[in-house]
Amino acid sequence: MTSPHPFASIFGILIVVLSLAALLIWVERRLLALWQDRYGPNRVGPFGLLQVVADMIKIFTKEDWIPPFANKVVFVIAPAIIMVTVLLSFAVLPIAPGIIVADLNVALLFFLGMSSLGVYSIVLAGWSSGNKYSLLGGLRAAAQMMSYEVFMGMSLMGVVLLAGSFNLTTIVEAQKNLWFVVPQFLGFVLFLIAGVAEARRLPFDLPEAEAELVAGFHSEYSGMKFGMFFVGEYLGVILISSMITVLFLGGWKGPWLPPIAWFLIKMFAFVCFFILLRAALPRLRFDQLMSLGWKVMFPLALANLVATGAIVTAFR
Amino acid sequence: MLSVIRTIWSVFLHTFHRRVTIQYPKQKAYLAPRTRGRIILSRDPDGGERCVACHLCAIACPVDCISLQATEDENERRYPEFFRINFSRCIFCGYCEDACPTYAIQLTPDFEMSEYNRQNLVYEKEDLLIDGPGKYPGYNYWRVSGVRIGGKDKGEAENEAPPVDLHRLTP
Secondary structure, three states: OEOOOHHHHHHHHHHHHHHHHHHHHHHHHHHHHHHOOOOOOOOOOHHHOOHHHHHHHHHHOOOOOOOOOOOHHHHHHHHHHHHHHHHHHHHOOOOEOOEOOEOOOOHHHHHHHHHHHHHHHHHHHHHHOOOHHHHHHHHHHHHHHHHHHHHHHHHHHHHHHHHOOOOHHHHHHHOOOOOOOOOOHHHHHHHHHHHHHHOOOOOOOOOOOOOOOOOHHHOOOOHHHHHHHHHHHHHHHHHHHHHHHHHHOOOOOOOOOOHHHHHHHHHHHHHHHHHHHHHHOOOOOHHHHHHHHHHHHHHHHHHHHHHHHHHHHHHO | OHHHHHHHHHHHHHHHOOOOOOOOOOOOOOOOOOOOOOEEEOEOOOOOEOOOOOOHHHHHOOOOOEEEEEEEOOOOOEEEEEEEEEOOOOOOOOHHHHHOOOOOEEEOOOOOOOOOOHHHHEEOHHHHEOOOOOOOOOOOHHHHOOOOEOOEOOOOOOOOOOOOOOOOOOO
């Protein structure tokens, strides 16, 4: 089952999502500045909006350098992987009725699979750079993936149980009367935390960790290859925010405003929350992240799944 | 866990705080009256150059940004033939002003002296000299010092006693 206008949807979503990701550079800098009592970029264009354009021109005119000690093929492919996997995840995302590229029956599994594949980008980038800091970043990405991926999937199973489907459109329709954030509050919190780790944002930006690892996995990257990691990170933020919206906040559902507006409002609120987290919280050590993931989050997700399953079975 | 939420909340409250940035070109920060900025050479109330080219400023300068050469005019008054300050080196410490025995070199509160060309930051004497006496309006070095110059012999300066005649024996 696909959308009525597949090409319009594909290009529309591509253009909107990519320009949103570029715009997020500006949004993040302005919001961080707001929460640090500064102004941020406000010189280029109205409110500094054209800062994005200036950044793009700068990053496109940088030297595209491949270090001689790097594994060239993998080094070049790695930044593409993160873009491809994140953009493919957007294909199954129901933004509004009819605005979806592929309405898969296993959309949720597809999303989880793609997000797991995205980690390869980081690990391969870290490994192929031939640099100890990059390698440490890649190692941390792998360790981080081990710790959050499991409870991320687990936390979503409660939603699947309640909706009775892996199809995201069906999940949104199932929230007609009550958003899943209410019956699945624990799952919501767990997915939010896992999502921050998935998007490799502070306080879980261990692979990057500019304070200790130079720039982590992308230390050796420059020019648009670095830009692709950057855009990939923002795309990840948008994707996770959209997923939270779809899975827990009723997607496009809402009174008065058109569906797409509701979707964008909810998504943007979570994007802002991601940036607020970055402004507020320090980075965890990776053993702390692993013990948090395995000793706290995983049992909670499991308990949530069992309890939801029991309740759903009891009231069926 | 609670502390994490409290941190997030207190950072969020900064949305409503006043921003501390001063938007510089439009908004100016308060400058103390004695801010040390661009260096000038002042003149005495009669319009003559105060600088006597004693080199003390150049010696006091920790970054060696002052260079000058002394010469004398027809009245045997010392003055700098050239006086050059390299503002790309200057650290605005004010030691030159402290060292100056004639109040000639002074620091002003002006600090906006950016240039696209580094060479333009080397100021010559014409760029440094101002028309007025700067911070010390009434002071004229040649009028109060005991140095003999053309038109003023020893003992003729303000508040100066006539010189002792060494050949007389009376106390």
